[in-house]
Amino acid sequence: MAFSFSSFGFFLFCFTVMLYSSSLRVEARYSPITPISSIITKKLFDSIFLHKDDTACPAKNFYTYESFIQASKCFPRFGTSGSLTTRKREIAAFLAQISHETTGGWATAPDGPYAWGLCFKEEVSPQSDYCDSTNKEWPCSPGKSYKGRGPIQLSWNYNYGPAGKAIGFDGLRNPEIISNNSVIAFKSALWFWMTEQNPKPSCHNVMIGNYVPTEADIAANRTAGFGLVTNIINGGLECGIPDDSRVNDRIGYFERYTKLFNVDTGLNLDCAYQKSF
Numbered sequence: 001m002a003f004s005f006s007s008f009g010f011f012l013f014c015f016t017v018m019l020y021s022s023s024l025r026v027e028a029r030y031s032p033i034t035p036i037s038s039i040i041t042k043k044l045f046d047s048i049f050l051h052k053d054d055t056a057c058p059a060k061n062f063y064t065y066e067s068f069i070q071a072s073k074c075f076p077r078f079g080t081s082g083s084l085t086t087r088k089r090e091i092a093a094f095l096a097q098i099s100h101e102t103t104g105g106w107a108t109a110p111d112g113p114y115a116w117g118l119c120f121k122e123e124v125s126p127q128s129d130y131c132d133s134t135n136k137e138w139p140c141s142p143g144k145s146y147k148g149r150g151p152i153q154l155s156w157n158y159n160y161g162p163a164g165k166a167i168g169f170d171g172l173r174n175p176e177i178i179s180n181n182s183v184i185a186f187k188s189a190l191w192f193w194m195t196e197q198n199p200k201p202s203c204h205n206v207m208i209g210n211y212v213p214t215e216a217d218i219a220a221n222r223t224a225g226f227g228l229v230t231n232i233i234n235g236g237l238e239c240g241i242p243d244d245s246r247v248n249d250r251i252g253y254f255e256r257y258t259k260l261f262n263v264d265t266g267l268n269l270d271c272a273y274q275k276s277f
């Protein structure tokens, strides 16, 4: 496993933030780091997720602004690295990707197809339990389903196990907690976003310009940009295909959100000519 921190220290950090959040707020005034809540205000968040609490959405009233901000405190580098433009673009990219993963939108939906992010908590008709039984490091618990859950639709035992270890829950025996606790749900998505899983870079490093392609990456056209983030998330199914509707949906969300953040999208939005990892 490629964690650059001990999971105990990591857990302690999150725990400390919760215990001492009021004193941290005081310190934050003197901190050179701008908290993400100054970039993504509640007002902006609400204008992005226009329909997440509609009766039509199974996740109605689950994903709140407050739980997103609280979860982000366990990932202090998220949305705080680089210039203001870079920070806004990273947050827009994260929100766009989780919106595609949980979308309730359709072509003629009210306010358009890209106003329906965070409509679902969990995968509706999973085709399997997403158990890779060849993975001995993160063995499946009998009867448990590792189907897509939460903003990033975390799937597979080999993601639930390490996500739980990093965040502080039993990902293998209690995967359902992601659908039951919205702070843990957002943490699971941010964990995926921030964590490099070799040979993939982290989505975070791609969006802040910290990605250094290997020879293999160059040969596979894996150039930095929003399209590479799509490749990290679901490239095996979606990349290397011209005009893929799922990739286009991700881009549609990203274009709408970058406009709301008032930043440009950057280059390389799709992964049509990239090989997957």
Ligand SMILES: *[C@@H]1O[C@H](CO)[C@@H](O)[C@H](O)[C@H]1NC(C)=O
Residues within 6 Å of the ligand: 219, 220, 221, 273, 274, 275
């Ligand atoms: C890389 O992109 C070019 C077009 O820009 C394409 O012709 C080539 O097949 C791509 N290579 C791979 C490995 O997909």
Ligand SMILES: CC(=O)N[C@H]1CO[C@H](CO)[C@@H](O)[C@@H]1O
Residues within 6 Å of the ligand: 122, 176, 177, 179, 180
């Ligand atoms: C206590 C609680 O709310 N449990 C729910 C957790 O999420 C699963 C779905 O994954 C529900 O079936 C449980 O009722």
